[in-house]
Amino acid sequence: MNIFDKLTLPNGSIIPNRLAKAAMEENMADSNQAPSEALMHLYQAWADGGAGLIITGNVMVDARAMTGPGGVVLENDQYLNQFKQWAKIARSHGAQVWLQINHPGRQMQSNLGQQTWAPSAIRLDLGKMSNRFNVPLEMTQAMIVEVIQRFADTAQLAEQAGFTGVEIHAAHGYLLSQFLSPLTNQREDCWGGSLENRARLLIEIVKAVRAVVSPQFAVGVKLNSADFQRGGFSTDDAQTVVRMLNELGIDLVELSGGSYEAPAMQGQARDGHTLAREAYFLEFAEEIAKVAKMPVMVTGGIRRMEVAEQVINHGVDMVGIATALAIDPNLPRQWQQGDQIAPTLKPIKWKNKTLASLANMATVKFQLRKLGSGKAPNPNVSPIWALLLQQSAMFCRTRQYKKRMAR
Numbered sequence: 295m296n297i298f299d300k301l302t303l304p305n306g307s308i309i310p311n312r313l314a315k316a317a318m319e320e321n322m323a324d325s326n327q328a329p330s331e332a333l334m335h336l337y338q339a340w341a342d343g344g345a346g347l348i349i350t351g352n353v354m355v356d357a358r359a360m361t362g363p364g365g366v367v368l369e370n371d372q373y374l375n376q377f378k379q380w381a382k383i384a385r386s387h388g389a390q391v392w393l394q395i396n397h398p399g400r401q402m403q404s405n406l407g408q409q410t411w412a413p414s415a416i417r418l419d420l421g422k423m424s425n426r427f428n429v430p431l432e433m434t435q436a437m438i439v440e441v442i443q444r445f446a447d448t449a450q451l452a453e454q455a456g457f458t459g460v461e462i463h464a465a466h467g468y469l470l471s472q473f474l475s476p477l478t479n480q481r482e483d484c485w486g487g488s489l490e491n492r493a494r495l496l497i498e499i500v501k502a503v504r505a506v507v508s509p510q511f512a513v514g515v516k517l518n519s520a521d522f523q524r525g526g527f528s529t530d531d532a533q534t535v536v537r538m539l540n541e542l543g544i545d546l547v548e549l550s551g552g553s554y555e556a557p558a559m560q561g562q563a564r565d566g567h568t569l570a571r572e573a574y575f576l577e578f579a580e581e582i583a584k585v586a587k588m589p590v591m592v593t594g595g596i597r598r599m600e601v602a603e604q605v606i607n608h609g610v611d612m613v614g615i616a617t618a619l620a621i622d623p624n625l626p627r628q629w630q631q632g633d634q635i636a637p638t639l640k641p642i643k644w645k646n647k648t649l650a651s652l653a654n655m656a657t658v659k660f661q662l663r664k665l666g667s668g669k670a671p672n673p674n675v676s677p678i679w680a681l682l683l684q685q686s687a688m689f690c691r692t693r694q695y696k697k698r699m700a701r
């Protein structure tokens with residue numbers, strides 16, 4: 295098996311190779327929360343770079359519920375032409391392009407001025423930074439039904455715009471992941487309690503999405519292999535959820551891990567313990583692949599071709615790469631030409647893990663903005679500088695967002 299072999303998905307469509315650009319939130323929407331020119335530029339770079347699958351940064355299903363200001367929203371057809379252009383550019387070299395669709399639940403900063411929804415009224419615990427988040431409102435049945443409908447509507451619009459699939463984000467501590475975890479879901483109705491109940495929202499969303507898109511449109515799910523918190527969503531739970539998804543026409547399950555509280559997707563568990571330095575979730579993915587009827591992808595810490603090959607040779611079908619493709623969007627082509635580069639950022643070893651995680655994100659987003667403006671990335675940028683730039687950009691985008699929402 296080779297990373298440049300094709301993969302045929304359960305829906306019959308083909309991914310031209312096993313390398314996927316994993317989702318990275320860009321915060322590069324225009325003032326209407328639609329894809330901007332800079333975002334198109336960025337995706338042209340990834341299209342040219344040769345990844346077989348390009349998954350967009352998370353796109354919100356509700357403008358009132360944002361993972362951050364400057365995020366893209368797709369909730370009606372008002373700006374569909376811009377989405378069409380985005381899909382066309384990203385597909386221009388034959389990659390499949392999936393829109394990642396998401397709802398943040400309680401992982402939304404309070405300064406955006408919106409009501410925060412979550413399965414239970416449990417605020418995010420980020421130590422001194424917790425007060426940046428609201429105590430969420432426990433969702434009513436009507437709110438849950440609305441969210442299901444919104445995921446389906448966004449998926450349908452994504453197909454109309456020309457994307458080849460969607461990926462439903464059920465990882466990293468966002469709303470669907472909050473429902474899955476017993477730590478954040480303490481409901482006593484049919485949406486909480488047993489794993490079957492906690493997975494109900496994800497399952498209902500998958501069914502609702504499948505019902506409105508065509509059979510050849512790909513539907514993927516990003517799931518935590520575990521959330522790395524004691525008493526949280528475990529690998530056994532992930533295996534059980536994958537068994538439930540087996541029957542629902544899913545084309546790919548992407549495995550990651552962690553949340554804002556325990557950013558394992560960046561190689562850090564809650565206790566500061568560092569996960570294996572490369573392909574963090576490979577062992578978990580192997581376990582989960584044993585029960586999965588659909589192809590499995592693993593993302594996290596992959597930047598060397600040898601490791602990517604190792605992933606495929608361990609029975610995992612796709613290799614998800616985020617950071618390394620932000621530093622070098624041409625990575626797949628270069629590997630194919632035999633150039634075994636391994637784009638890497640210097641590790642940020644700050645004591646404050648939350649701040650270190652924010653600085654890491656800011657350093658990666660710095661590269662995305664460079665690519666979006668047609669410039670070369672700069673992986674040696676100072677993380678403090680990247681964080682400061684990011685904070686000031688966030689400040690402006692927050693004001694812009696609040697003005698728009700007030701209108």
Ligand SMILES: Cc1cc2nc3c(=O)[nH]c(=O)nc-3n(C[C@H](O)[C@H](O)[C@H](O)COP(=O)(O)O)c2cc1C
Nearest residue numbers: 316317318319351352559593594595615616617658
């Ligand atoms: C700047 C940045 C933004 C991200 N945004 C998203 C996102 O929108 N959706 C998502 O599922 N994962 C997101 N991630 C996580 C990545 O998809 C990936 O799981 C993680 O970075 C680990 O992979 P890597 O080691 O190849 O970077 C983001 C990561 C970074 C660095």
